[in-house]
Structures are given as structure tokens and as C-alpha cells.
Amino acid sequence: MINNTIQKIKQLLVKYKRPLRFISVGVMNTLVDFILFFICYQAIGIYYTISQVIGYSGGIINSFVWNKLWTFESKNNSRKTALEFLRFMVISGISLSVSVLGIKWLIESASFNVFIAKALVTLIAQLINYTGYKLWVFKK
Numbered sequence: 001m002i003n004n005t006i007q008k009i010k011q012l013l014v015k016y017k018r019p020l021r022f023i024s025v026g027v028m029n030t031l032v033d034f035i036l037f038f039i040c041y042q043a044i045g046i047y048y049t050i051s052q053v054i055g056y057s058g059g060i061i062n063s064f065v066w067n068k069l070w071t072f073e074s075k076n077n078s079r080k081t082a083l084e085f086l087r088f089m090v091i092s093g094i095s096l097s098v099s100v101l102g103i104k105w106l107i108e109s110a111s112f113n114v115f116i117a118k119a120l121v122t123l124i125a126q127l128i129n130y131t132g133y134k135l136w137v138f139k140k
Helices: 002-015 017-044 048-071 078-108 114-137
Strands: none
Touching: 002 017, 017 048, 017 114, 048 078, 048 114, 078 114
């Protein structure tokens, strides 16, 4: 019974390796993003949309390295890596734009708390990122 359960867990981990790794990297990226956002917005007093760009940019740097090497295990040469990075930046730019517009709308039009708005737009951005990275940036 226990061995059977362990075997099923191992099969699930293999089957869902890439999404689980993406989630792990996403947690790291989100921590980098939120810490930088909090420092910029709360501690320094930088306007929230600029704080969003700064925080998100920190997460993007972390994301490219970890997603390329660990999540999607891309071992391309330097020319292909440059193309991956360009594509990565396009997808990241799209998700950053959605997150900045989303946070602005949620705060100014829907009267959300800044940190609740930040959390919501982060979830949406991650969906955009995973789809774009999988289908276009790090496709095999």
C-alpha cells in the first residue's frame, strides 16, 4: 500500500515536473518582485506603478535564468539563447504591461488595496508568462 502510494507520487512528479518547477521558480520570482515592490513603495515612497516596474524587473532577471536552465532545461547555444532572451523579454513585456495597467485600474477604478491589487495582477501575469514561455520562448 505505502509503496504503491510512493510510486504514484513519483509518477505525478515526473508527469508534472515542468509545471511544478515553474511554480517553484515563480515563488522565488514573486518573492523578489514583492520585496523590491515593498521596499520601493512602502520604505522609499516611490509611486506604485514605478515600484511595480522595478519589482517586476527584478523578478524577470531571476526568472530567465531559472526557467531557462531548470524549468525548461534549455541547453541552446549562445545564438539561440539570445533569441530565447529576446522572446522572453517580449512575453515579459506583455505581462508587465498587463500588470501595470491592471494594478492601476484595480487601485484607481475599483478601489482595491495596493497589495491586494499587486497579488491579483501577479497571478494574471504568471499565467501569461507560463503560456508564452512554454509555447514560444523555450519550446523544444
